[in-house]
Amino acid sequence: MFTHVTPYAGDPILGLMDKFANDDRTDIKVNLGVGVYYTEDGKLPVLECVKTAEAKIANPPRPRGYLPMDGLAGYKKACQELLFGKDTAVIKEGRVATIATLGGSGALKVGADFIHEWFPTAKCYVSDPTWGNHISIFEGAGLQVGKYPYYDPATIGVKFDEMCAFFETLNENDVVLLHPCCHNPTGVDLSREQWEVVLDIVKRKKLIPFMDIAYQGFGDDMDADAFAIRLAVEKGLTVFVSNSFSKNLSLYGERVGGLSVVAPTKAEADTVLGQLKFTVRRIYSSPPSHGNAVVDIVMNDEALFEQWVDEVYQMRDRIRDMRAKLQAALQQRLPERDFGYFTKQRGMFSFTGLTAAQVARLREEFAVYMVDNGRMCVAGLNNANVEYVANAIAEVLK
Numbered sequence: 001m002f003t004h005v006t007p008y009a010g011d012p013i014l015g016l017m018d019k020f021a022n023d024d025r026t027d028i029k030v031n032l033g034v035g036v037y038y039t040e041d042g043k044l045p046v047l048e049c050v051k052t053a054e055a056k057i058a059n060p061p062r063p064r065g066y067l068p069m070d071g072l073a074g075y076k077k078a079c080q081e082l083l084f085g086k087d088t089a090v091i092k093e094g095r096v097a098t099i100a101t102l103g104g105s106g107a108l109k110v111g112a113d114f115i116h117e118w119f120p121t122a123k124c125y126v127s128d129p130t131w132g133n134h135i136s137i138f139e140g141a142g143l144q145v146g147k148y149p150y151y152d153p154a155t156i157g158v159k160f161d162e163m164c165a166f167f168e169t170l171n172e173n174d175v176v177l178l179h180p181c182c183h184n185p186t187g188v189d190l191s192r193e194q195w196e197v198v199l200d201i202v203k204r205k206k207l208i209p210f211m212d213i214a215y216q217g218f219g220d221d222m223d224a225d226a227f228a229i230r231l232a233v234e235k236g237l238t239v240f241v242s243n244s245f246s247k248n249l250s251l252y253g254e255r256v257g258g259l260s261v262v263a264p265t266k267a268e269a270d271t272v273l274g275q276l277k278f279t280v281r282r283i284y285s286s287p288p289s290h291g292n293a294v295v296d297i298v299m300n301d302e303a304l305f306e307q308w309v310d311e312v313y314q315m316r317d318r319i320r321d322m323r324a325k326l327q328a329a330l331q332q333r334l335p336e337r338d339f340g341y342f343t344k345q346r347g348m349f350s351f352t353g354l355t356a357a358q359v360a361r362l363r364e365e366f367a368v369y370m371v372d373n374g375r376m377c378v379a380g381l382n383n384a385n386v387e388y389v390a391n392a393i394a395e396v397l398k
């Protein structure tokens with residue numbers, strides 16, 4: 001019956017979790033693979049603000065009825081205010097259609113399905129490289145997916161002129177998938193000046209910008225990290241924004257994300273919201289109640305919101321500290337090389353330039369796990385393992 005079905009090769013990122021868990025070497029093993037924040041003690045944190053919210057949810061116990069297809073109103077309000085700014089015109093004018101989704105992944109899927117249904121000739125273009133699941137999700141929704149020039153290993157920067165020239169060749173309603181901050185996997189972002197240029201091209205060519213922000217707060221700060229999103233609104237663009245609370249609320253398994261679509265008019269936003277709800281209904285019907293409740297409580301209580309922002313910045317700063325320490329440790333071991341990219345790159349990841357063979361040696365000889373493309377999740381480093389990791393990288397680079 002299923003003999004024609006192709007075996008699944010496994011996911012290059014999530015597959016590492018299983019390999020790491022099954023690695024029974026007892027001395028030291030370091031997980032720099034999946035984009036998850038670990039504390040200095042190497043543990044997944046439960047944020048204080050989340051503990052408070054969960055205590056409220058637990059007492060008195062709440063029934064777990066179906067949520068609306070688009071999620072709790074407070075959850076949607078939180079997404080909009082984080083992405084577009086509190087009390088902004090676009091929100092007051094009712095031009096943002098927002099739904100709660102099953103993580104950022106669910107937001108990308110609902111958005112991709114919506115685009116394929118209502119813009120059937122649209123193709124999707126992702127940065128080269130990008131988060132691998134971007135390609136799978138949009139192809140799975142039926143869109144053809146291409147790549148636009150992005151990362152330049154020679155400069156450890158962006159192939160900006162090539163990127164702009166490529167955008168000039170695209171057709172009306174083609175989708176360009178953009179990382180507003182903390183680019184995955186490179187950690188290399190566009191400057192504010194470059195965003196101005198790119199979004200002017202997007203506007204003139206009538207492209208559909210789809211901005212995927214999964215690390216808000218890990219770059220500079222909550223508002224600065226949303227600069228590109230707010231600039232798109234300022235330029236009068238229709239923009240799709242997928243957001244994730246997996247990392248900045250450390251709620252990976254609760255599947256908390258959002259999809260927002262900024263429309264030209266309230267009437268169009270309302271129509272889009274209806275179709276987004278219909279798309280949710282026919283994929284997973286409604287979002288999970290616990291994650292929705294946690295986000296609603298944390299984001300709409302002033303004190304808890306402030307506490308949350310502070311906890312995110314503590315995570316951000318610890319990652320920055322680890323970037324500096326690893327860079328110094330490697331520079332000391334291999335002074336002839338330039339490891340400046342560790343502190344130039346931002347967010348959770350560093351694109352090391354290590355080859356797949358070198359990554360394999362790190363895993364096999366040193367039990368240091370990274371994604372095959374050389375991406376390192378810096379949040380897996382701590383003061384107990386950073387020297388060990390530097391030794392291992394220095395060895396495979398010799």
Ligand SMILES: Cc1[nH+]cc(COP(=O)(O)O)c(/C=N/[C@@H](CC(=O)O)C(=O)O)c1O
Pocket residue numbers: 013014033034035036102103104105106131133184212213214243244245246252256257
């Ligand atoms: C850019 C980006 N967008 C969306 C997601 C999905 O997040 P979620 O809200 O959990 O559905 C991730 C997850 N990235 C990490 C984990 C993964 O691959 O799923 C990663 O890159 O390791 C991203 O890195």
